[in-house]
Structure formats: structure tokens, C-alpha cells
Amino acid sequence: MELRSNEPDKSIPIEQRWTKHKMAGKLVAPANRRKYEIIVVGSGLAGGAAAASLGELGYKVKCFCFQDSPRRAHSIAAQGGINAAKNYQNDGDSVYRLFYDTVKGGDFRAREANVYRLAELSVNIIDQCVAAGVPFAREYGGLLANRSFGGAQVSRTFYARGQTGQQLLLGAYQALERQVAAGTVEMITRSEMLDLVVVDGKARGIITRNLKTGEIEPHVADVVVLCTGGYGNVFFLSTNAMGSNCTAAWRAHRKGALFANPCYTQIHPTCIPRAGEYQGKLTLMSESLRNDGRVWVPRKKEDCGKPPEQIAEKDRYYYLEEKYPAFGNLVPRDVASRNAMYVCDEGLGVGPVVDGERRAVYLDFADAIKRLGEPIIRERYGNLFDMYERITGESPYKTPMRIYPATHYTMGGIWVDYNLMTTIPGLFAGGEANFSDHGANRLGASALMQGLADGYFVLPYTVGNYIGTEASKRIGQRTFPEIGTDHPEVQKTLKDVKERIKRLMSAPEPKYGPDYFHRELGKIIWTKCGMSRTKEGLEEALRQIPKLRAEFDKHLKITGTGEELNQTLEKAGRVEDFFELGQLMCIDALTREESCGGHFRAEHEEDGEAARDDDNFAFVSAWGYTGDTAKPELNKEPLTFDYVKPSKRSYK
Amino acid sequence: MSTFNITLHVWRQKSPTAQGKFEDYKVEADEHMSFLEMLDVVNEDLIEKGKEPIAFDHDCREGICGMCGMVINGEAHGPQKLTTTCQLHMRQFKNGPFDIWIEPFRAAGFPLVKDLVVDRSGFDRIIQAGGYISIRTGAPLDANATPIPKAVSDMAMDAAECIGCGACVAACPNASASLFTAAKITHLGLLPQGQAERPERARNMVTAMDNEGFGSCTNHGECESACPKGISVDFIARMNRDFVKASATAYDRAAKSDGD
Numbered sequence A: 001m002e003l004r005s006n007e008p009d010k011s012i013p014i015e016q017r018w019t020k021h022k023m024a025g026k027l028v029a030p031a032n033r034r035k036y037e038i039i040v041v042g043s044g045l046a047g048g049a050a051a052a053s054l055g056e057l058g059y060k061v062k063c064f065c066f067q068d069s070p071r072r073a074h075s076i077a078a079q080g081g082i083n084a085a086k087n088y089q090n091d092g093d094s095v096y097r098l099f100y101d102t103v104k105g106g107d108f109r110a111r112e113a114n115v116y117r118l119a120e121l122s123v124n125i126i127d128q129c130v131a132a133g134v135p136f137a138r139e140y141g142g143l144l145a146n147r148s149f150g151g152a153q154v155s156r157t158f159y160a161r162g163q164t165g166q167q168l169l170l171g172a173y174q175a176l177e178r179q180v181a182a183g184t185v186e187m188i189t190r191s192e193m194l195d196l197v198v199v200d201g202k203a204r205g206i207i208t209r210n211l212k213t214g215e216i217e218p219h220v221a222d223v224v225v226l227c228t229g230g231y232g233n234v235f236f237l238s239t240n241a242m243g244s245n246c247t248a249a250w251r252a253h254r255k256g257a258l259f260a261n262p263c264y265t266q267i268h269p270t271c272i273p274r275a276g277e278y279q280g281k282l283t284l285m286s287e288s289l290r291n292d293g294r295v296w297v298p299r300k301k302e303d304c305g306k307p308p309e310q311i312a313e314k315d316r317y318y319y320l321e322e323k324y325p326a327f328g329n330l331v332p333r334d335v336a337s338r339n340a341m342y343v344c345d346e347g348l349g350v351g352p353v354v355d356g357e358r359r360a361v362y363l364d365f366a367d368a369i370k371r372l373g374e375p376i377i378r379e380r381y382g383n384l385f386d387m388y389e390r391i392t393g394e395s396p397y398k399t400p401m402r403i404y405p406a407t408h409y410t411m412g413g414i415w416v417d418y419n420l421m422t423t424i425p426g427l428f429a430g431g432e433a434n435f436s437d438h439g440a441n442r443l444g445a446s447a448l449m450q451g452l453a454d455g456y457f458v459l460p461y462t463v464g465n466y467i468g469t470e471a472s473k474r475i476g477q478r479t480f481p482e483i484g485t486d487h488p489e490v491q492k493t494l495k496d497v498k499e500r501i502k503r504l505m506s507a508p509e510p511k512y513g514p515d516y517f518h519r520e521l522g523k524i525i526w527t528k529c530g531m532s533r534t535k536e537g538l539e540e541a542l543r544q545i546p547k548l549r550a551e552f553d554k555h556l557k558i559t560g561t562g563e564e565l566n567q568t569l570e571k572a573g574r575v576e577d578f579f580e581l582g583q584l585m586c587i588d589a590l591t592r593e594e595s596c597g598g599h600f601r602a603e604h605e606e607d608g609e610a611a612r613d614d615d616n617f618a619f620v621s622a623w624g625y626t627g628d629t630a631k632p633e634l635n636k637e638p639l640t641f642d643y644v645k646p647s648k649r650s651y652k
Numbered sequence B: 001m002s003t004f005n006i007t008l009h010v011w012r013q014k015s016p017t018a019q020g021k022f023e024d025y026k027v028e029a030d031e032h033m034s035f036l037e038m039l040d041v042v043n044e045d046l047i048e049k050g051k052e053p054i055a056f057d058h059d060c061r062e063g064i065c066g067m068c069g070m071v072i073n074g075e076a077h078g079p080q081k082l083t084t085t086c087q088l089h090m091r092q093f094k095n096g097p098f099d100i101w102i103e104p105f106r107a108a109g110f111p112l113v114k115d116l117v118v119d120r121s122g123f124d125r126i127i128q129a130g131g132y133i134s135i136r137t138g139a140p141l142d143a144n145a146t147p148i149p150k151a152v153s154d155m156a157m158d159a160a161e162c163i164g165c166g167a168c169v170a171a172c173p174n175a176s177a178s179l180f181t182a183a184k185i186t187h188l189g190l191l192p193q194g195q196a197e198r199p200e201r202a203r204n205m206v207t208a209m210d211n212e213g214f215g216s217c218t219n220h221g222e223c224e225s226a227c228p229k230g231i232s233v234d235f236i237a238r239m240n241r242d243f244v245k246a247s248a249t250a251y252d253r254a255a256k257s258d259g260d
């Protein structure tokens, strides 16, 4: 398949592309908008903002989420902040610099025109959010405060205490509820999209399960927008919310939407380590802690079981400071994560033994407390220290924190063009669900920015342009042929969904609930397709996954019925889709014979650092579903860099 | 690692109309488990035994989405202050009590769905009544055009921290949603951007709260002590002032137009 990015012509200077693109786009007259129905799946930053904005423009919008309220989408959990090139600190920031940092941070695996647009829109986001009442942190003079985040050399991150995602999401949620009150948006909660309806090659609706009653319901529309978040829970343990899943994206993929770069996943270095087999999720400790904390492990294996206080200074191995003197503890996420893994692989990990090994490193604040005093540390990190203590029962004021990397974000996702349209006409994808802007690695505080840019500022134009373009092709006729829920394709998809549920509920030898299989799948993906990947490991994973899948098919056990609230059934469907996505991740990682960003192939390194191969791999891998999950079809979108010349990321 | 034995008494109710009752489960708890991980273990075991797991709401497990919530030994979100159910850890029970009673958030405004799951959509409808600032997506003023004193902005943030979990309602003897409603009215009412709609907002949101079947506030203050985010009851006084002022303004306006 030829992939058309539909980005503006490269002869147009990059800073004019989005403006010109909008000018060239088709509009839909206000009076006509209410004739068009748009389904938005997801109410996080991307979906919430898109549904509210499209509703406000006058389209007839239906918005779905699986939680009991749109305000609970996973975006709510983001802590650190949101980037914007406002240059309020006068420290040399600009749209161009944010663009440059993002392309470079993404290790030259993103589309330049998209990234530029993201940087450009970042400033509008802050204006929009402040006008909507988002209480960002302020300085004593009453102006907005900023901080530097994730090693950035400018202070461009806006924040609201440690709850930036919460405040941004509540802003979008309130705008959404305002539209619900105005009658332009119908919000359907506790409802899960289980399939996409495609009629004559175009996305025309979805099939959902009402999670309260179990009813399978068809919904038809003229456009479908997926803003369903990332797939980090394929690892079972991650910092994502328990319900985060890939089902909507995966079902769309099975209906023809290409899935791009699934192997680009981000492992965050500072999370609270796993305490036992029962553990259901991992908790992130904000990256900002590395500004003052020092990372170390004992130099000698025999010290690993001792309390940290008993290990002499000379016996402590500050491995980041030693290996990366220029950046020290502030090396980028992937570097910090990989090095924590290496020292634990060497047997130098600390903390309690879980599953026969110690997998944690210390993040020590003793020096910072000595230097700055406890009150300052309390002011900076009090909330985080309290959260750590609630979870582990230990006080970081008295003893070093124990941390270990965990999956946090997925850069891969549904392939979209510059308009955020997938390879199925009429199907759009925004937020973490698409692959677009972060390349192989996402910079801190850039996901919130992308979600809101897509939702508030990109999708409202590009969805309108799609409708306007279709209308202009069919003057005098209905833009979209009328279909009802009785359309044969809708009914067929409905039947498929029902049959799938029946199949899940009637495994031949039911034995274990879905969590059992999810945990086992997670172990495979985490060890073979996690922080460091090898050919052998990935091939091994590709043998293990189908075996485990066969077990799942045979032994899955779901109690209760499908005609009621049944959380086991919900989970089972999600786990089944993770199996197929996990397989594709491994195939993608195996095919990409280079190291870039979050994808580190142990065979492709120089002095322990990632070795990118621009001659052979400067492309997006967009995978097509063929019916056989072991043999997906690879399509390539070549990437060219006219503004930011590819260079080596080096932090030594 | 230390483990101990507990007995759970959990409210089980198959559907809104079915008869509910407490059922007992014996569990070996690890002190490092979270309360919900302990329930996960119970549930996996129930499934393997062919029984239906306990239904409960949860998502982020980080104390921020507001989805979890149950009454544990008579207290909304359990014994630890400023802590949601998902952040509660079993070490809190290491020295007893070893009998733990678990019930849903019960309130007229929160109809029961199943087991520990209740319907809190009334909260969304209260927000629909006015919990927003009416601006269009587009090109508002530059974000720094209106400085806001730090103290004002910080107080707005104190109110905005509400996670909408409903513990305040579950803890209130009148099942009032005053703390939830007041937190939003305060957040938006403190900011300069929120002034234009301030009277209508207070009036409409308070009316919506009453219509949803939540009780009225009689100053017990249980809401504040159950609130995992420590939202202050002082905000209820602010809401009441805004409400009275809004009603007076509406009255004045009506009187004036009558006179013309």
C-alpha cells in the first residue's frame, strides 16, 4: 500500500504549512453541521477536547468512555506538566526550538511537519486552558510559573502542583459537559467499543457493549474518531490505569487501519518497584526527583541485602554520575532506565527479593537534604514523598527511595496522515492512540501537549475538511449515504461481536481468569521486548506468545454472564487483543535492525549506546492486518529531514 | 515480608433490584499489598472456584481518578486520612481489626449498580448545570494577559483538587453533595475568568444538586474528614454566600423589570 502522508508541499516553509493547509481545507457551513454525526471514542485530553470542540462547532457528537464518567480518563493521572513554547521565562525558547528538541528527542523517527505543527499549537493550548480556568502554578507577581523538565535546557513546562493532567482534563471535561448541557454532545459512559463498522470502505460506526447491562449496541455515524489512549498495559505491569487497553485501536486495525511502530514504547526510569506477585500496577514517581536525588547501587554484591545506611560511601556505585559525567542523574529516560537494568542484571540490585531477585536501585536525597535542608525538599517533593511512604511504608526523608523502570507510554499507535486520518477514510485517531509526533521516544511533558493539540486544534479542522471534501464530491446528493443500524454491515459486525463474547465465555477447559494470562503475557513482553531486545529473545517471544495464546483459548475462565456488569469479561476481551498486539510488537522490534529511542536492540550499539541506522531505517513501519497475526504486512513511510539534520544522541 | 489473616464481610448484590447481603471471605494479606490488590487476590480465587468476583470500581490506583471508593469498617475510603481506597495499604490493618466490613457508597443520589459499584452520574449532571467557564475553543487572550495573585490561584487549586469520588456524600448523614458542588463553585468563582457566570453558576449547580436527590448540608463536617484530598468545608460557606447573592440578584432583576 502506498502511504500518503498528505502533508503540505515541502516547498512551503515549515512555519507556514499548517496555516496554508487550513486555508486550503474545505469548510462546512454552520447550518449544515448538525446534519453530520461524529462518534468520538475516548474522553481523555484528546477525545474530551475533540468532542467538546466539535460539539461547539455544531456537529452532532456522540462521545464514549468505559469509566463511569469522562473525568476519569487516564489523562487525569499525569503529574509533571505540559510543554509550551511561550518563552515567558525569556530563556531563549521558541516554537522552532521546541520543534527541534522534539524531533531530536524522538531520535529522528517522526514526521517533521507534524512536529512543527505541535510546537506551534502548544502556545494556543496554554491560552485556551487558562481561559477555561485551569489553575496553573503562578509566581508571586501573578504570572504563570514554569519549570525545566526532563533535562530540557529551557523552562517551558507549565504545571498545576503534581496534578497537571488532572487539571487539564477537568478543563476539557467541563467544556464537554457544557456541550452535553447544550445538547450537541451525547456522552455515553460505561460503554466499551468492541468493533468498528466499515461500509463501502469508510468508517461508519461502532459496536459497543453497555458495561452495566451487557447489551451489545450499534451506533452509526459519518465520521469516527478514536482517542482511546496507549497500549502500555500490554506489559501487564505499567504506570497506566488498570483499564487502559488497546481494544478500540486493535479492532480498527483488524478492520484495515495500519498500526505504526508498535515497538516504540517508553520505559520510565523512576517508578516504585514491584513488591510481590499480587501486584496489579506500578506507580510513577515524577521525573523531577532526579533533579535532586542521586542514583546508586552497592559496588559489591554482598552489600545488596544490607540496609543502605550501612554501606560506606566508597562502596556506593553512582553509576549514572560515573558513566555520564556531563548529564549525571539527568540523562534521558531511556538511558537511565537501561542502566538501572544493567546494574540489576549484574546482581547489584537492592531491596527485598521478589521472584528470586532484587530489582531496584536507590534514589538518595541525603545529600540534597544536607545541602538545602529538609523544608526545601519537603516543599519540592512533599507530595511525592508522602505517596511513596503510603505505598512502601518507608520515608524518603530517612532512607533512600527504591526505584525501578516501568512502562509508561507508547509512542507507536494507529498510523495517521497529517490530517490525523487513518488508512480507513472517515476514521481519525488522536492523542496517545495515534503514532504521530514523538518518533521513537517522547520527551517529558509532551504527551499532554499532543493530546490537547489534536483534540482542540487539529481534529476540529481536519474532520470538517473531510466532511467538506466528501460533500463537494457529491453535490446534489447526500454526502454520506444514509445507513441505519439495520444495515447489513452493521448487523454483521454486531453478530461478530456477540459471537466473540460467546467464544470467550465458553473455553473448553476453563481454569484461570484473564489476569493470570495477562500476567504471563506481560512477563514475556517485558523480558523480551522491554528495555533491551535481542534477535534471539524476540524470536523466543514469538514462539512463546502463540503457545500462551493457545492456553488462553483453552483455559480462560469467566464466571457470571454476559448480560450484566461483568468485569472479568471486559478484561478477557482486552487481554485477547493484547496477545495480538504483543505479537506485532515483537515482529516490529525484530524487523527494526537498529536501536533508536525507546527501541534498543542489544546487537546495535556503540559503547553501550544506541546505534541508529538512518541509511536503512529512516522510515515509519506501518503494519497491515492480513488475517494471520504471525504474518502482518509491512508498509513503509519514508522520513526525510529538511530542517533538523539527523545527528547522534550522545549524553556522555 | 509479613502476612496475617483477615476475614472480609463484603456487600454482595447482583443487581440494583436484587436482595443484597454480606458474604464472608478469609484472606491471607501481605502488609505491602494495597487494599485493592488484596481484593484482586480474593477475586482471582473466586473465579478459579467458579464463583463471581466482587465487582468494584477502580482505574488509576494512584488516588487521582476518583473511580474507586467503598466504605471500609464504616468509613468512606477506610481508616487512613487523606487516602483513597486504592492508596490504602494492608499494613494499616497489621494490628487489627482483622474483621473488615466492606460496603458500597450508599446514598439516594448514588443508586447501586452491582456489589460495590454505584452510579455517580449525578455529579456529571451537577457540572452540566454550570461547572465550567463558557469560552469557545479558539483564540482567547494570551495566558499572561491577566495576572492572578498567587494566593488566589493557590486557593482555586485547593478547591480544584477534588477528584469527584463521592466520599463526601457517602460520609454525610444527609448524603449531601455540598462539598463536591462547593469545590467547583469555589474553584471557578475565585478566578477572574469565572466572574461573569458566577451568580448563575451557583444558583444552577445548587439547584441541580437538589434535583439529583442529594440531601442538604447541616454542618456535620464529616465530608471534610472523609475527603481524600482534604477539601475544606469552608468552601461550603462560600457556595452558600454565592447562592444567596445570586438569588438576591435574580430577585432584584425580576423586581426591576416588573417596575419598568
Ligand SMILES: Cc1cc2nc3c(=O)[nH]c(=O)nc-3n(C[C@H](O)[C@H](O)[C@H](O)COP(=O)(O)OP(=O)(O)OC[C@H]3O[C@@H](n4cnc5c(N)ncnc54)[C@H](O)[C@@H]3O)c2cc1C
Pocket: A041, A042, A043, A044, A045, A046, A047, A064, A065, A066, A067, A070, A072, A073, A074, A075, A076, A077, A078, A079, A080, A081, A082, A164, A165, A191, A192, A193, A194, A227, A228, A229, A230, A239, A240, A241, A244, A245, A247, A248, A284, A408, A409, A430, A431, A432, A433, A444, A445, A446, A447, A448, A449, A451
Ligand atoms: C502516571 C503517568 C504520568 C504521566 N505524566 C505526564 C506528564 O507529566 N506530562 C505529559 O505530557 N504526559 C504524561 N503522561 C502521559 C499522558 O498522560 C498520556 O499520554 C495522555 O494523557 C493520553 O491522553 P489520551 O487522551 O490520548 O488518552 P487517555 O487519557 O488514556 O484516554 C483514553 C480514553 O479512551 C477511552 N477508551 C479507551 N478504550 C475504549 C473503548 N474500547 N471503548 C470506549 N472508550 C474507550 C477511555 O475511557 C478514556 O476516556 C503520563 C502518563 C502516566 C501513565
Ligand code: FES
Pocket: B057, B058, B059, B060, B061, B062, B063, B064, B065, B066, B067, B068, B069, B084, B085, B086, B087
Ligand atoms: S482508582 Fe483512581 S482514585 Fe482510586
